[in-house]
Every structure is written in C-alpha cells, then in structure tokens.
Amino acid sequence: MRFRVMFAAAALLLSASSAPAQPAPQSSGPAPATQPALRVPYTHFTLPNGLDVILHEDRSVPVVSINMWYHVGSGSEKPGRTGFAHLFEHLMFEGSKHVPEGAFDTWLEAAGANNNGSTTRDRTNYYIDMPSNALDLGLFLESDRMGYLLDIVTPALVDGQRDVVKNERRSGVENRPYGMADVKLDELLYPKSHPYSWPVIGHMEDLTAATDEDVREFFRKYYAPGNASLSIAGDIDIAETRKKIEHWFSDVKPGAAVEPNEYPAAVLTAVTTERMTDKVQLPRLTLAWLTPPLFAPGDAEMDLVASVLAGGKNSRLFKRLVYDMQVAQSVSAYQASGSLGSEFYIVVMARPQEGKTADEVIADITRIVDEELETLRQTAPEARELARAINKSEASFFARMERVGGFGGKADQLNGYFVATGNPDYFNEDLARYRAIGPDDIRAAVRKYLPADTRVELIVVPEGGAQ
Amino acid sequence: MNRGIARLRDCMIVGGLAIAGSTIAVPAHAQQPDRSAPPKLAAPRDVSLPPIVKRTLSNGLPVWIVEQHEVPVASVSLVVKSGATADPAGKYGLASLTAAMLDEGAGALDALGLADAIDYLGASIGTGAGFDASSVSLYTPVSRLADALALMADVAIRPSFDGNELERLRKERLTSLQQIRDNPPAIGATAFPRLIYGDAHRYGTGLAGTTASVTSLAAADLRAFHAEHYHPANAHLVVVGDVQPDAAVAMLEQSFGSWKPAAAAAADSKPLTTPEPRARTVYLIDKPGAAQSVIRIGWSGVPRSTPDYYAIQVLNTILGGSFTSRLNTNLRETHGYAYGAGSGFDMRLYAGPFVATANVQTDKTSESLTEFFKELNAIGSPVGAEELEKAKNYLALGFPGDFETTRDIASKLTEQVIYGLPEGVFNEYVTKIQAVTAADVERVAKKYVTPDRFAVVVVGDLKTIEAGVRRLNLGTVRVVAMEEILK
Numbered sequence: 001m002r003f004r005v006m007f008a009a010a011a012l013l014l015s016a017s018s019a020p021a022q023p024a025p026q027s028s029g030p031a032p033a034t035q036p037a038l039r040v041p042y043t044h045f046t047l048p049n050g051l052d053v054i055l056h057e058d059r060s061v062p063v064v065s066i067n068m069w070y071h072v073g074s075g076s077e078k079p080g081r082t083g084f085a086h087l088f089e090h091l092m093f094e095g096s097k098h099v100p101e102g103a104f105d106t107w108l109e110a111a112g113a114n115n116n117g118s119t120t121r122d123r124t125n126y127y128i129d130m131p132s133n134a135l136d137l138g139l140f141l142e143s144d145r146m147g148y149l150l151d152i153v154t155p156a157l158v159d160g161q162r163d164v165v166k167n168e169r170r171s172g173v174e175n176r177p178y179g180m181a182d183v184k185l186d187e188l189l190y191p192k193s194h195p196y197s198w199p200v201i202g203h204m205e206d207l208t209a210a211t212d213e214d215v216r217e218f219f220r221k222y223y224a225p226g227n228a229s230l231s232i233a234g235d236i237d238i239a240e241t242r243k244k245i246e247h248w249f250s251d252v253k254p255g256a257a258v259e260p261n262e263y264p265a266a267v268l269t270a271v272t273t274e275r276m277t278d279k280v281q282l283p284r285l286t287l288a289w290l291t292p293p294l295f296a297p298g299d300a301e302m303d304l305v306a307s308v309l310a311g312g313k314n315s316r317l318f319k320r321l322v323y324d325m326q327v328a329q330s331v332s333a334y335q336a337s338g339s340l341g342s343e344f345y346i347v348v349m350a351r352p353q354e355g356k357t358a359d360e361v362i363a364d365i366t367r368i369v370d371e372e373l374e375t376l377r378q379t380a381p382e383a384r385e386l387a388r389a390i391n392k393s394e395a396s397f398f399a400r401m402e403r404v405g406g407f408g409g410k411a412d413q414l415n416g417y418f419v420a421t422g423n424p425d426y427f428n429e430d431l432a433r434y435r436a437i438g439p440d441d442i443r444a445a446v447r448k449y450l451p452a453d454t455r456v457e458l459i460v461v462p463e464g465g466a467q
Numbered sequence: 468m469n470r471g472i473a474r475l476r477d478c479m480i481v482g483g484l485a486i487a488g489s490t491i492a493v494p495a496h497a498q499q500p501d502r503s504a505p506p507k508l509a510a511p512r513d514v515s516l517p518p519i520v521k522r523t524l525s526n527g528l529p530v531w532i533v534e535q536h537e538v539p540v541a542s543v544s545l546v547v548k549s550g551a552t553a554d555p556a557g558k559y560g561l562a563s564l565t566a567a568m569l570d571e572g573a574g575a576l577d578a579l580g581l582a583d584a585i586d587y588l589g590a591s592i593g594t595g596a597g598f599d600a601s602s603v604s605l606y607t608p609v610s611r612l613a614d615a616l617a618l619m620a621d622v623a624i625r626p627s628f629d630g631n632e633l634e635r636l637r638k639e640r641l642t643s644l645q646q647i648r649d650n651p652p653a654i655g656a657t658a659f660p661r662l663i664y665g666d667a668h669r670y671g672t673g674l675a676g677t678t679a680s681v682t683s684l685a686a687a688d689l690r691a692f693h694a695e696h697y698h699p700a701n702a703h704l705v706v707v708g709d710v711q712p713d714a715a716v717a718m719l720e721q722s723f724g725s726w727k728p729a730a731a732a733a734a735d736s737k738p739l740t741t742p743e744p745r746a747r748t749v750y751l752i753d754k755p756g757a758a759q760s761v762i763r764i765g766w767s768g769v770p771r772s773t774p775d776y777y778a779i780q781v782l783n784t785i786l787g788g789s790f791t792s793r794l795n796t797n798l799r800e801t802h803g804y805a806y807g808a809g810s811g812f813d814m815r816l817y818a819g820p821f822v823a824t825a826n827v828q829t830d831k832t833s834e835s836l837t838e839f840f841k842e843l844n845a846i847g848s849p850v851g852a853e854e855l856e857k858a859k860n861y862l863a864l865g866f867p868g869d870f871e872t873t874r875d876i877a878s879k880l881t882e883q884v885i886y887g888l889p890e891g892v893f894n895e896y897v898t899k900i901q902a903v904t905a906a907d908v909e910r911v912a913k914k915y916v917t918p919d920r921f922a923v924v925v926v927g928d929l930k931t932i933e934a935g936v937r938r939l940n941l942g943t944v945r946v947v948a949m950e951e952i953l954k
Binding site: 058060061062063097098099102103105106107109110111112113114129131132133134136137140141143144148159160161162163164165166167168170171174175176177235247248250251279280281282311312313314319323326329351384387388391392394395398399401402403404405 | 498499500502503505506507508509510511512514535537538539540578579582583586587588589590591606607608635638639642643645646648649650651755756757758759789790791796799800802803804805806826827828856857858860861862863864865866867868870871872873874
C-alpha cells in the first residue's frame with residue numbers, strides 16, 4: 001500500500017474566486033482546526049534499551065533514509081571544551097569496533113548511499129540515504145557506532161579530525177567575510193557561562209585542548225540509546241523494518257539517564273552596542289534580541305514578523321532600504337529558534353555613500369529600521385501583508401514533504417518534531433500555529449519581543465574605511 | 468597508523484541493478500547480530516524513471532510533462548536555449564541581467580505589484596541565466612497553478628524592463644562584483660576561468676559580467692536580447708507535479724499559447740574555441756592575512772556532448788567527486804589540511820573548466836599543492852578493481868535518488884532539453900556507467916587530467932606562502948593583481 005501525505009485544499013488562505021491583485025477579505029481566516037491539512041502516518045515504538053524509533057513508509061522512489069538524533073549539542077558543552085559536540089560528530093564516521101577506519105564511507109558509497117551529520121546547539125543528527133535494498137547495511141553501521149565507537153578511538157584519530165574541524169572553522173569563520181562578527185554576536189547576547197554564548201564550531205584553543213579521554217566521557221554520557229531517537233522513512237515495510245531494528249540494536253547497551261544541564265538565565269537589560277572592523281567592502285548592521293524558545297508562544301509570531309519585515313520586495317525593510325532608498329545591498333530578518341531560547345535578527349548590508357563615513361551610514365540605517373519597528377509596534381500590519389506571509393509559510397510545508405532523506409527531509413522532520421513535542425506527526429499542529437496568527441498578534445509580538453531599549457547592536461565597518 | 472582505504476569486501480560489490488541469486492539478509496531477531504562482516508545486500512529494486520508526456524502548444528512551444536502525485540505542488544520551468552554564451556563582446560552579463568529583470572515588472576504589474584501577486588499565491592518564481600540557457604521557473608501549490616502560470620507567462624513574455632528598476636539592479640550587481648574582493652573562494656572562482664580562457668572568451672568572465680560591462684548595459688540591450696532569444700522556437704516548457712497532462716496543456720495553452728514567434732530568426736552564434744594548452748603556470752593572488760589558501764588547479768575540460776561522458780563520471784568520482792575520493796581522502800582524512808577537497812568537470816555546450824580544488828590552511832599551502840599533484844599524476848595509472856566498482860556503484864545505485872522531488876525531475880529534464888540528450892538517456896545511465904572499464908578510466912584520465920599543462924591558482928597570504936610555493940618549482944610563477952581578474 002502506498003501512503004500519501006494528505007492535504008486539504010482549504011489550507012491556503014485564498015478563496016477560489018479572489019484574484020491575486022485583490023486585497024484578502026478579512027474573513028479569509030484559517031481553515032477549521034478539525035480538518036487535518038497535513039498528515040504523515042508513522043509508527044512509534046521504544047526498544048528495551050531506550051531507543052525511540054519512528055517509521056514512515058513512502059514508496060515513491062526506492063530510497064530509504066536512516067535518521068538518528070542524539071539529544072546533545074553545543075548547548076551541553078562546558079567552557080574550555082567548546083566545539084566538542086561537533087568534533088565528536090566527526091569521529092562518528094571514522095569507524096567502530098566492527099567497521100575498520102574508512103570503511104563506513106567506503107561501504108556506503110559502494111552501495112550507492114550518501115551520508116552526513118550536523119551539530120546544532122540542541123542536537124546532533126546523522127543521516128544515511130540509501131537504495132532501499134541496502135537497509136541492513138545502514139542499520140549495521142548505525143548500530144555499531146552507537147554500541148562500539150570507543151573501541152577504535154585513539155589520540156591519533158582525534159588529532160586527525162581536530163585538524164579537519166579547525167579547517168572547517170577557518171572556512172566558516174576566520175576566512176569568511178563577517179565571520180568573526182557572527183561569533184561575537186553570541187557573546188554579546190548571552191552570559192559567559194551560557195552554552196549559547198559560544199559558537200557550535202567552538203573556539204580554536206578549545207579544539208586544541210580536546211583529548212581522547214573527553215571523547216570517552218562524552219560518548220558514555222550522551223551517546224546511549226536512551227538519549228537518541230531513530231527515524232526511518234522511505235521504501236520500507238513497517239513490520240519487517242521493525243524486526244531489523246530490533247535485531248541490529250539488540251546488543252546496544254542502555255546508558256544512564258542524562259541529567260538536565262544547568263545554565264544561567266539569559267536576559268538583556270539594556271542596549272549593548274559593539275563596533276568591529278573587518279576586511280570587507282560594505283558596513284553591516286545587526287540588531288539582535290532574545291525571543292521565545294522553539295514552539296513556545298511567540299515563536300511562530302516571530303517567524304511572521306521576520307516575513308513582514310524582510311520577506312520579499314514588499315516587506316517593510318526591504319522596500320524602504322533596498323528598494324526605495326537604495327542605501328542597502330540586502331536586508332534579512334529571521335527567528336533562530338532553540339530549545340533554551342531563540343534570537344531574532346535583523347541584518348542590513350549597507351552601501352557606502354559618498355560624503356558619509358561608514359558609521360554615519362549605519363546610524364542612518366539604524367534610525368530607519370527603528371522607525372519601521374515603531375510603526376509595527378503602533379499599528380497592526382494590513383491583512384494582505386499578513387496573508388502573504390502566512391501563504392508563503394504554508395507553501396513551504398508542501399515543499400518540505402517532497403523529500404524523505406537528507407537534512408530537512410521527512411525522516412529528519414519526524415525526528416525533530418518528536419524530540420521537540422513528543423509527536424512525530426506534528427506537521428498540522430505546526431502549521432496551525434501560523435494560521436492562528438492575526439494582524440494584532442504581530443503588533444503585540446513586536447512590542448513585546450523587539451523593544452528598542454533592550455537589544456544587541458553589532459556594527460561592522462570596513463577596515464581603513466569603506467572605499 | 469593505517470589511514471588507507473579499507474579493503475572492500477567482495478560481498479559488498481553489486482555488479483548491476485538486478486543480481487540473480489542475491490538473498491535478503493533478514494537475521495532472526497532473537498539472535499545476537501552477526502557483526503563479523505557487513506551484511507549482504509539484497510537485490511536493488513527495479514527502477515523505472517517516470518514517463519515523459521510530450522506535447523506541443525499551438526504556437527509550436529514544446530511541453531514535457533511528468534506526473535508526480537505525491538504532494539499537491541507543481542514545478543514548471545521555461546527553458547530558453549540561450550544563455551551567457553550569447554552575450555555580445557563588451558556586453559558580458561547581458562543574459563544574466565535580462566533574466567534578472569524579467570520579474571521587475573511585467574504585463575500590467577510593476578515590480579512590487581508582481582511580487583505581491585506571486586507571494587500572495589504562496590508561489591515562487593525564479594529567473595536566471597547560465598552559460599547555455601536562461602530560465603523562468605515556477606514552484607507553486609497546484610491549486611494555484613492557473614493563476615501562477617498567468618504571472619509566469621507575464622514574466623517570461625511581457626517583462627517591462629523599466630529604467631528605474633534597471634538602475635537599481637545595476638547598482639546591486641556592481642556592489643556584488645565589489646564584494647568578490649572580500650571572499651577568498653569567490654576570488655578563486657573568478658580568477659581561475661579568467662586565467663584559463665582570458666577576457667576575450669566568454670567562459671573567462673563570470674555570468675554577471677564585469678564592472679565595465681555591467682555599467683554599459685542599457686535597457687535597449689536587454690529588450691534586444693529578449694526579442695532575439697525569448698520566443699517559442701527557442702524555448703521549451705517542463706512541467707512536473709500533481710497535474711493531469713490534458714488539463715495542464717489546456718492551462719499552458721491559455722498562458723503561453725499566444726506567445727508569438729520571433730520577428731526575425733536569431734543569428735547563429737559562433738562556437739566558442741578551446742584554449743591552446745600551455746606549460747604549467749602558477750598564479751598567485753594576494754589576500755593578506757588569509758587563514759586559508761584557496762587552491763584551484765585545472766584547465767579547459769570537455770563539452771557535455773563528449774563521447775567520454777560516462778567514463779569521465781567514473782573518473783571524477785574516483786579522483787574528487789565523492790567523500791572517499793582520492794583527493795578528499797588525502798587532503799582531508801590523511802593530512803587534515805582542509806575541510807574538504809574535490810574535483811569536477813563543468814560540462815557545457817562547449818568545453819567548460821575541469822578543476823581540482825580545496826581551501827587549505829595557510830601554513831600547509833605548499834604541502835597541499837604537493838599532495839594535489841601526487842593525486843593528479845597518479846590518476847593516470849590503472850585504477851584497482853575495487854575502487855572502480857565502488858565508484859560505479861556509487862553513481863549507478865544512487866541515480867534513482869536524483870529523481871525524488873518535482874524540482875529534481877524538472878532539473879534532469881531541463882538538462883536533457885538544453886543539451887539535446889537522446890530519448891531515454893536517463894534510463895540507460897545505469898547500464899552505461901556499469902559498462903565503464905578500468906581501461907576507459909585510464910584513457911580519459913590520461914586525456915583530460917594533464918597536470919603538466921594545468922593552471923594553478925592560489926589565493927592566499929603571499930607573505931606567508933609565496934616562498935614555499937616557488938620552491939616547489941611547479942612552473943612559471945606569476946603574481947596576479949586583483950584588478951586583472953576583475954576587469
């Protein structure tokens with residue numbers, strides 16, 4: 001049988017008769033919550049060793065994705081060992097007791113598979129996308145590195161990936177325009193001992209300091225099956241796949257429960273302004289606020305606030321700064337959601353102007369951004385403005401249904417929803433968050449979460465003055 | 468320590484798509500898993516790529532449709548078979564700017580009105596130009612397809628080319644060209660083709676053109692380019708998604724059927740030349756204080772029409788086209804000089820560049836160059852059977868995954884349209900890859916990977932790296948000014 005994602009046509013905030021150029025009728029509200037718009041059928045079970053498993057069948061192409069989340073990221077690191085969760089991620093591809101060094105990738109490529117991993121503040125995830133005939137191979141490899149990674153860890157192995165990760169940092173930070181400024185932002189937003197105050201990639205000196213003993217401790221603490229969840233989506237038979245998983249993970253020992261991390265509260269109480277120089281052509285302004293965590297009330301509102309401010313040509317900041325005044329090369333706004341808290345960013349890449357210093361250019365732009373924010377604090381956006389934002393958001397849910405594997409495919413989304421909410425098929429509820437938002441909610445959210453007097457302002461000016 | 472590629476076990480090697488006698492290894496779940504060897508692979512499921520329904524609109528515009536009913540969306544691409552290669556001398560960037568201006572006002576709507584209408588539908592319309600083609604692509608919930616197609620047709624057929632919008636985009640593009648200086652990988656990507664092809668060859672300058680050429684482009688140039696190249700006889704529609712062919716054709720007839728043929732036939736464009744081989748030369752570009760050096764090594768490669776297409780795919784997978792490729796294994800896994808290393812043949816209508824590349828830590832620049840040349844020289848020797856099988860299986864068994872989303876499929880069909888690939892080309896991909904022999908790989912390696920004649924471009928902190936690079940004696944060393952590659 002072939003499962004399909006189900007959609008209700010009423011999901012879009014459009015009545016069939018409304019021509020695109022007409023304003024949205026005020027009545028074009030969200031579809032009734034009783035009509036599920038999106039559904040991704042799944043099976044969930046927990047193995048005796050504590051591993052949560054989610055299965056979803058989609059036979060459209062003969063591909064299966066094995067997607068594993070470990071519930072640890074840089075948010076669980078200690079000062080002095082920043083970047084460790086990500087360095088550890090790299091070691092997960094280097095082999096395990098029954099998989100010689102290099103064989104993990106070699107065997108998978110020989111089966112036509114692709115694989116990768118990524119680390120954020122909140123989690124580390126791994127995927128193997130493979131032709132469905134190779135599922136046993138994927139489960140063997142995935143279970144072996146969960147059960148037997150430490151058998152192959154040596155100081156030399158850690159040294160090898162340490163060098164690779166340092167070069168990953170050089171590519172993403174030191175050798176990238178504005179790279180150092182992005183590291184600075186987190187330091188300005190969070191207190192020093194808060195784990196969101198350092199970059200996921202870590203500080204160079206901490207990468208240097210990491211040892212193979214750290215690897216053992218980290219693995220025992222965070223890489224037990226009870227601290228992970230496995231999602232498999234694609235060309236699978238549910239019952240048969242369940243048997244395979246029960247088999248391959250049966251010898252993976254349970255671990256101790258992970259104690260929740262303690263971290264200091266993150267609160268901004270004033271405006272913090274910092275000015276940096278970089279070898280760049282354009283001055284850049286970043287405004288940042290601390291906002292509600294992922295899926296908390298206010299989180300979805302901030303996504304739509306971002307869209308109203310900087311999503312598309314008619315968005316307020318784009319239209320004013322880039323389109324009308326043409327004083328900016330680009331503007332972006334986004335809510336970066338995390339489990340311990342989120343940040344909201346407005347980033348403006350300014351154009352140098354004759355007769356003005358970079359600082360004067362930035363000051364002008366800051367004033368205009370503030371005017372636009374103040375307008376939104378006072379007056380709710382037009383219904384059509386919000387409908388545009390919601391319609392784009394809804395359409396993005398469709399796009400997310402097309403792929404089973406990789407980062408952001410269905411397997412990854414089921415896992416992410418499960419971890420955050422306990423419900424893998426949270427698509428409909430997630431979408432409902434956006435549909436429920438009205439113009440006045442946007443005004444209230446800007447008032448509450450984007451105050452003018454408590455935020456971080458980071459200014460980057462070209463070294464030696466803009467040319 | 469052993470950092471070599473682990474031996475591949477025989478049971479892992481899958482010789483073709485259908486393997487007689489393979490068994491599905493489903494161990495009884497009461498037993499402990501047998502970890503003494505990787506499990507045997509079951510036979511891959513038979514794959515047949517979705518059929519293409521081929522139609523023609525009343526004005527002669529060809530339409531290819533692939534039904535995909537999984538998700539209620541549609542991807543529609545209008546391919547115009549002229550790109551930057553059609554830019555006249557001195558007007559580099561014309562195809563690109565013409566495409567960029569398409570959605571800055573079209574039909575009855577100005578730029579903001581058009582953006583509002585598209586956004587309100589929850590649709591997205593993208594425009595762009597490559598070297599060989601320009602395109603307008605639509606991605607939309609299928610329930611809004613008719614409305615979105617009307618807007619898409621305006622964008623493709625009736626752009627306004629408004630003067631104020633042009634000045635805005637010009638400023639944006641001139642600023643972006645300035646920003647190349649900030650970014651070492653962008654400097655490398657700009658310098659490499661310029662140093663191979665020169666500034667008189669279209670491939671020697673990026674799609675967007677140069678500061679001088681972008682400054683010179685007028686609205687009249689854009690209108691002329693549009694009139695000459697955007698017409699039904701030079702275009703092709705590709706539709707993939709939750710549509711029925713008859714209904715889709717009726718919708719397309721409404722939006723694109725009235726598109727008039729061109730007033731005059733376009734002049735045949737002159738084929739691009741292939742640069743004459745030269746003795747190996749090293750080009751150094753200074754980026755003071757850079758934490759990494761950007762290395763790009765290569766030369767003019769092959770056109771998409773090369774008869775060696777499949778052998779080159781296998782060759783490149785072994786050399787630098789996969790994680791376990793020789794370049795990545797050496798530069799990343801063995802030495803840790805880089806986060807990654809790879810290679811690629813950019814196949815266009817004419818011979819685009821072959822490049823081997825990595826961003827390496829500054830203090831290992833000359834060591835990295837030595838390792839690059841070790842691998843580029845070694846690839847001319849016969850490859851082992853296991854390495855060959857791994858590369859072929861990686862390409863062949865992974866191929867069905869390239870047809871998963873509507874946009875994946877549209878992109879494959881677009882490739883077929885632009886390069887005039889034969890009927891059924893994707894269905895024979897697996898067979899053709901599996902037919903590549905070690906002798907084929909050796910032959911194409913010797914023919915196309917010619918390290919003695921390659922250009923070597925290094926963007927980095929010259930005060931730290933120059934002496935070491937010169938000591939390698941790779942060939943003539945020339946320090947190139949940033950202005951020379953950007954002009």
